[in-house]
Amino acid sequence: MTGRVRAFAGAGVAGLACLVFLGLASYRHVRYYTGDTPRTYSCYSCHVDGNGGRLLEGVERPTSLSPLMLEVSPDGRRLYATAQDGDAVIEVDLAARTVTRSITVGHRPRDLVITGDGRTAYVSNEWGNSISVVDLDAGRVTRTIPCGNMPSGLSLSRDERTLFVGDWQGDLIQAIDLSSGRVRVDLAGGGSPNELALTPDGSLLLTTNELSYVSSHRGPPRTEVTFVDATTDRPTRRVVFNNAHLIEGVTILPEGDLALVTLVKPKNLLPVLHVERGWTMSNGIGVIDLKSGRATQLLLDEVNRFFADPFGVVSTPDGRLAFVSHSGVDQISVIDMAALRRLLRGMDDQARQQAGLRLDLSTQFVIKRIPTAANPKGMVVAPDGKRLYVAERLNDSILAIDTASLEPLYRIELQGKERETPRRRGEKLFNSGLRSFQGQFSCQSCHPRNQTDRLQYDFEPDGLGLGVVDNRSLLGIRDTAPYKWNGKNTSLFMQCGIRFSRILTRVDSFRSDELSDLVSFIRSLPDPPNPYRSPDGKLTPSQARGKLLYERTRTKDGQLIPESNRCITCHPPPLYTNRKRADVGSASPTDLVKEFDVPHLTNIYATAPYLHDGKARTLEEIWTLYNAKDTHGVTRDMTNQDLNDLVEYLKTF
Amino acid sequence: MDASTPRRVIAVDADCVTPGLLPDGTIVFSRLERVPEGDRLIGTLYALRAGGSLSRISFGSDLDLVQKILSDGRILVHRRSPLYPDGIDLALRPDGTELERFLADTSMGSVEASAVGDGRIQPAGPDGSERAPAPSWLEPGYHVIDSIHVAPRPLPPVSTSVVKPQMDYGWLLCLDARLTDLNADLGRAHSVRVVDSKSGKALGVEPIARDGSFYLKVPADRLLRLELLDDQGRTVVRQRDGIWVRPNEHRGCEGCHESRYLSPENRSPLALEQGPESVIEQASAAPVEGRP
Numbered sequence: 023m024t025g026r027v028r029a030f031a032g033a034g035v036a037g038l039a040c041l042v043f044l045g046l047a048s049y050r051h052v053r054y055y056t057g058d059t060p061r062t063y064s065c066y067s068c069h070v071d072g073n074g075g076r077l078l079e080g081v082e083r084p085t086s087l088s089p090l091m092l093e094v095s096p097d098g099r100r101l102y103a104t105a106q107d108g109d110a111v112i113e114v115d116l117a118a119r120t121v122t123r124s125i126t127v128g129h130r131p132r133d134l135v136i137t138g139d140g141r142t143a144y145v146s147n148e149w150g151n152s153i154s155v156v157d158l159d160a161g162r163v164t165r166t167i168p169c170g171n172m173p174s175g176l177s178l179s180r181d182e183r184t185l186f187v188g189d190w191q192g193d194l195i196q197a198i199d200l201s202s203g204r205v206r207v208d209l210a211g212g213g214s215p216n217e218l219a220l221t222p223d224g225s226l227l228l229t230t231n232e233l234s235y236v237s238s239h240r241g242p243p244r245t246e247v248t249f250v251d252a253t254t255d256r257p258t259r260r261v262v263f264n265n266a267h268l269i270e271g272v273t274i275l276p277e278g279d280l281a282l283v284t285l286v287k288p289k290n291l292l293p294v295l296h297v298e299r300g301w302t303m304s305n306g307i308g309v310i311d312l313k314s315g316r317a318t319q320l321l322l323d324e325v326n327r328f329f330a331d332p333f334g335v336v337s338t339p340d341g342r343l344a345f346v347s348h349s350g351v352d353q354i355s356v357i358d359m360a361a362l363r364r365l366l367r368g369m370d371d372q373a374r375q376q377a378g379l380r381l382d383l384s385t386q387f388v389i390k391r392i393p394t395a396a397n398p399k400g401m402v403v404a405p406d407g408k409r410l411y412v413a414e415r416l417n418d419s420i421l422a423i424d425t426a427s428l429e430p431l432y433r434i435e436l437q438g439k440e441r442e443t444p445r446r447r448g449e450k451l452f453n454s455g456l457r458s459f460q461g462q463f464s465c466q467s468c469h470p471r472n473q474t475d476r477l478q479y480d481f482e483p484d485g486l487g488l489g490v491v492d493n494r495s496l497l498g499i500r501d502t503a504p505y506k507w508n509g510k511n512t513s514l515f516m517q518c519g520i521r522f523s524r525i526l527t528r529v530d531s532f533r534s535d536e537l538s539d540l541v542s543f544i545r546s547l548p549d550p551p552n553p554y555r556s557p558d559g560k561l562t563p564s565q566a567r568g569k570l571l572y573e574r575t576r577t578k579d580g581q582l583i584p585e586s587n588r589c590i591t592c593h594p595p596p597l598y599t600n601r602k603r604a605d606v607g608s609a610s611p612t613d614l615v616k617e618f619d620v621p622h623l624t625n626i627y628a629t630a631p632y633l634h635d636g637k638a639r640t641l642e643e644i645w646t647l648y649n650a651k652d653t654h655g656v657t658r659d660m661t662n663q664d665l666n667d668l669v670e671y672l673k674t675f
Numbered sequence: 676m677d678a679s680t681p682r683r684v685i686a687v688d689a690d691c692v693t694p695g696l697l698p699d700g701t702i703v704f705s706r707l708e709r710v711p712e713g714d715r716l717i718g719t720l721y722a723l724r725a726g727g728s729l730s731r732i733s734f735g736s737d738l739d740l741v742q743k744i745l746s747d748g749r750i751l752v753h754r755r756s757p758l759y760p761d762g763i764d765l766a767l768r769p770d771g772t773e774l775e776r777f778l779a780d781t782s783m784g785s786v787e788a789s790a791v792g793d794g795r796i797q798p799a800g801p802d803g804s805e806r807a808p809a810p811s812w813l814e815p816g817y818h819v820i821d822s823i824h825v826a827p828r829p830l831p832p833v834s835t836s837v838v839k840p841q842m843d844y845g846w847l848l849c850l851d852a853r854l855t856d857l858n859a860d861l862g863r864a865h866s867v868r869v870v871d872s873k874s875g876k877a878l879g880v881e882p883i884a885r886d887g888s889f890y891l892k893v894p895a896d897r898l899l900r901l902e903l904l905d906d907q908g909r910t911v912v913r914q915r916d917g918i919w920v921r922p923n924e925h926r927g928c929e930g931c932h933e934s935r936y937l938s939p940e941n942r943s944p945l946a947l948e949q950g951p952e953s954v955i956e957q958a959s960a961a962p963v964e965g966r967p
Binding site (some may be wrong): 240242243265287288289290291292293295296298299300301304321323325326376379380381382459460480482485486487488520523524527528529530531 | 834
């Protein structure tokens with residue numbers, strides 16, 4: 023009997039231990055994947071269809087605010103931040119260092135400007151395609167002004183009657199008459215107009231452009247800063263930065279003679295051999311002489327240390343210092359403007375030409391690097407010049423820095439640190455350049471706004487000069503495996519795993535839990551609103567005609583189109599890819615294979631250039647230049663009107 | 676490292692000095708050997724992996740000594756040789772790739788160096804002399820004899836490796852052989868000759884592309900010297916020290932003795948259009964005149 027009792031007791035203890043172990047394991051599992059304390063979750067909550075990742079997105083409640091751009095009220099007492107993930111503008115009382123209000127605005131707010139009396143703010147809603155007019159006394163939106171596609175930076179004319187808006191997706195700069203709320207004029211920008219700045223006298227508006235022109239195949243990236251006469255609404259100059267892109271922030275110095283912009287210098291025409299000494303990417307600023315339009319590029323990197331993803335740039339009211347936020351390496355570079363001006367004065371034309379390649383210059387004008395929390399973005403200097411405020415986007419906080427001592431003073435948390443989801447952790451990894459050799463670049467450096475930088479790259483393992491491929495947008499890729507243009511990566515885990523580090527970052531690859539977080543983030547990326555789709559889902563007549571062409575089985579003269587050569591065979595909805603490889607006759611002599619991954623077509627309106635090596639600059643060119651033998655669908659029987667209709671339909675995907 | 680009983684990790688039939696511990700557990704060290712030529716001491720770098728395998732990672736004929744593990748995961752090496760009697764500092768990856776002159780934030784010449792604080796290198800010069808000017812992040816007028824760690828160092832990242840030991844060749848890509856900061860006119864350079872440094876034999880001669888680029892397939896793990904020749908085959912400039920590539924390494928350089936502070940220009944090298952020219956098959960060529 024004693025033996026039997028002992029056996030029962032032993033089994034009971036073992037069973038209890040198993041239960042405790044399983045309970046703890048499942049608690050940790052749910053805690054890890056949801057970032058939340060398990061309360062209502064069961065296995066069923068996430069795994070009902072065998073696809074934990076998909077359901078997880080429903081379980082996860084996004085709670086992040088993600089402050090992006092900042093403004094301070096003219097009296098210096100209140101700070102306002104656009105909360106990208108909170109669809110709100112956050113108001114902070116700077117004396118009390120606390121959040122006082124959250125004002126709901128449109129979808130995915132980006133930039134904001136405040137009127138001189140401090141009573142009104144204009145907020146661009148990137149995914150709302152609108153401007154929210156906010157009554158700051160009442161703390162509410164009083165008016166919503168519709169505008170172009172993905173409004174970005176904002177600037178108010180000196181008389182505050184016109185609001186200039188960077189129309190990111192439409193490549194336009196819009197001037198909105200604030201009395202009527204109508205777009206007065208659309209001005210041609212460069213590639214994805216971004217941030218705007220007005221000279222102190224209000225006469226000249228500068229607009230940065232984030233992306234390069236879509237240039238000739240394998241041409242160098244060329245990105246412009248657009249000058250607009252703010253009194254006549256006329257573009258007056260296009261300053262082009264060769265071999266530079268991702269021109270994000272801009273500031274005009276109080277003297278009114280120089281402008282500073284941030285930029286990235288990609289080395290996409292070189293094979294990705296190694297990362298040492300800026301062989302893959304370098305990071306810096308552009309200095310523009312506003313009178314002559316002469317632009318000089320200068321690196322903020324050092325020989326053994328890089329400062330990925332420069333984003334914002336601001337100066338003190340006296341023009342003594344400028345600050346650049348490096349969102350990839352969580353640093354602020356402090357620029358001594360007197361030293362910078364001295365350096366520029368000592369340069370002849372040849373020296374200026376070479377300055378953008380020199381890694382030894384930044385030590386002559388960068389006097390300090392100030393560490394921040396994750397992903398510093400927009401900055402603002404208080405009107406009295408004593409404080410610099412930095413939006414720490416992925417930390418949901420604002421950092422205050424003393425501009426005299428250049429030391430951080432305090433941090434304002436915008437909300438409690440309740441939990442951090444895998445998606446948020448993955449977003450941090452995605453935006454961190456600290457996971458590449460010497461901090462040279464992040465995932466975001468090639469995928470700005472999670473999309474594409476429009477460039478082509480030559481990766482070493484294929485052989486130098488061979489297998490050059492176009493960069494691809496990350497939007498909508500969740501269920502479109504396999505990945506890579508050769509279709510060799512069967513999952514995002516494989517795509518972002520060990521091989522990625524060996525080819526690109528050249529440091530240790532992501533741990534499995536990190537990789538899981540990163541994939542969770544990439545899978546969660548929502549599609550921006552498609553400007554080519556009507557809200558009621560109806561197609562325009564042109565799009566409807568294009569749909570018929572897309573789905574057709576016979577040519578215009580009645581010939582049967584082989585099933586394998588119909589648009590809809592390889593690009594069936596809803597993903598518009600059959601997830602196979604195909605030879606559409608696009609291979610060039612330097613390609614190692616002829617069959618390439620059939621790309622998904624969702625968001626294709628925003629992913630130029632096209633084909634595996636980016637040789638088609640527009641959707642039209644896919645067929646007008648690179649389908650002479652009808653190997654990429656049958657299009658030779660189409661008229662110009664037919665092709666236009668087809669393209670209009672494709673843009674709705 | 677936990678102060679327990681020391682144990683021998685490997686037996687080597689020579690003096691092994693200046694060990695360094697990499698974050699993945701690899702131990703790198705210099706193996707000393709006296710060579711009859713000139714009765715010189717040479718130090719060759721080896722890496723002892725955590726699993727116990729030992730591999731040679733340097734292929735020069737100089738005294739190479741491990742100094743530090745840099746914050747970026749590379750190895751800082753101090754080299755003394757007849758060419759550099761005062762020594763120079765080099766950096767290379769733990770797999771022996773990407774050997775290059777180590778550059779601090781300003782030109783400091785040869786220095787004793789120590790990683791401090793955030794993991795960057797602090798130079799330790801005998802005084803504030805011209806050879807060791809203070810980098811911007813030190814106070815002006817500093818005077819240091821030897822630097823010490825003043826804060827815990829962040830663990831360096833683990834370097835990934837492109838080396839495939841089963842291969843016996845690698846590649847050299849030069850973007851513009853005429854780009855130099857030497858006081859020499861390299862505009863006449865017409866071709867490049869690859870010389871086996873040990874035997875003095877020319878392995879091959881290949882023309883330089885119009886834009887100054889060349890792309891060569893060369894034997895791995897051998898000390899090579901490059902020479903630029905004019906259109907008559909006469910030497911324009913000769914590399915005084917050597918270079919090696921590891922198996923499967925694609926080695927890139929901007930020019931010949933170009934400023935080491937330059938990042939490369941973004942342009943497609945013409946040499947890539949033809950693919951690599953192999954100098955391996957030409958390895959039976961005669962010794963170069965006037966060379967050992």
